[in-house]
Amino acid sequence: MEKKIADIKLELESADITNIDAILEQYRADNRSGVVKLIAKYDKEKEKLQKERERSYEMRRFEREYGKEYHAICGIDEVGRGPLSGPVVACAVILPTNEEILYLNDSKQVSEKKREELYDVIMEKAVAVGVGVVPPSVIDEINILQATYEAMRVAISKLQVKPDLLLNDAVTIPGVAVKQVPIIKGDAKSASIAAASIVAKVTRDRLMVEYDKIYPGYGFAHNKGYGSKEHIDMLQKIGPTPIHRHTFIKNFVEEE
Template identity: 65%
Template sequence: MSKSIGEIKAEFEQAEEEMLPSLYELYRDDTRSGVRKLIARYQKEQEKLAAERERLEQMRIFEREYERFAYICGIDEVGRGPLAGPVVAGAVILPKDCEILWINDSKKLSAKKREELYTEIVEKADAVGIGVVSPDRIDEINILQATYEAMRKAIQSLKVTPQLLLNDAVTIPRVNIPQVAIVKGDAKSVSIAAASIVAKVTRDHMMEEYDQTYPGYGFAQNKGYGSKEHIEALKKTGPCPIHRRSFIGHFVKDS
């Protein structure tokens, strides 16, 4: 007696990825439409995974080029442009054999996917570092220098000392570690992409908390960027303690 479609579906669901081809072979002569659809769905998913792994291989090009270094650290920042809140940098050292599917430039991912990947990155990474520079400090030294400072803080907070830094587009001053600046690196390097996700999720959480402390500006939604809602609130209410005074002169007099 042949197995029911439900029983076959359970076999597919419980099978390890490498066992799927044998199941395709086992049921390839089963003409029931439910079985044919089941096989087609899993084959399509495997094709999608194969394409994703090929994409990831392309994102490991710099990690492979510098594989002589035991600990390669990706560096990226988020929060250069907002009117409010800190600038945050992430530093991530991934194991050489680490596979994190769907990792990409944080700007290309949904908030839900970033959260999922953040958890996986933190679980799998050899080390994760965060650097935060406040709005007051941004006003004091300017956003570029504040970004460099956040990156240095992120590196210093790592529990493992990196031997090479892969940076998104910049060379960080006053860092005695070899560096490689990669233009659009968050889309070209898994290490930098991981750092971009860590930085983005960390800063987003901070801005959501600030929204509770300073309601009315929409920080949970706009994350401090100059949305229409944010600018209108700024003009009506004036700045709060996390606004960057050097950024809001167009909207608030005597800022």
């Protein structure tokens, strides 16, 4: 007796796309149009998965290259250099060498939903993760570049495994006694830097959502402290909050 198409669909939906070949082969001889469409759909999903695996393999190029000499390779990135309010956040991540994590990319190229999913995967599978948060008061005091470097140094110091090589997104961090490799657009070229980019982005976004509850009206939950019209209008209407960067808002408000 032929299995119902609805049951085949359910079987395919319940299967792991990474190990679905045996199920697909079982139904390839079924000529019913519904089954043919299902097979075609999952063949396309398999093709997309293969392309992602190839992209992911390329994203680990630097890790493979330097992994011949170094054992604890750490990717570093930051978010929040441009906003008018909130901290700058940096992250340092050491990924496992023997486990594939798909869909890692520059956090700006990944949807919010996917970033949240990847955050959980990275936190679960990473060898070590360190996060550094530098507040607006320090940004105003030492400038955003120096604050960014400080956030990166803090992130490195919080790693439970000491790195012997740093892969950085385009910068060389002062005051760090570990070999560094700056990579231009590194968050789109290195899996480790991409992972750091995602963790830093999710961490900062979550902080800004919490700040939105404390300082409502500025739209922090969705503009994340960047200079949206809503944010600037509110800034000019009632003034800055304790999390605003005074050196960043001087073109929008007059402060005593």
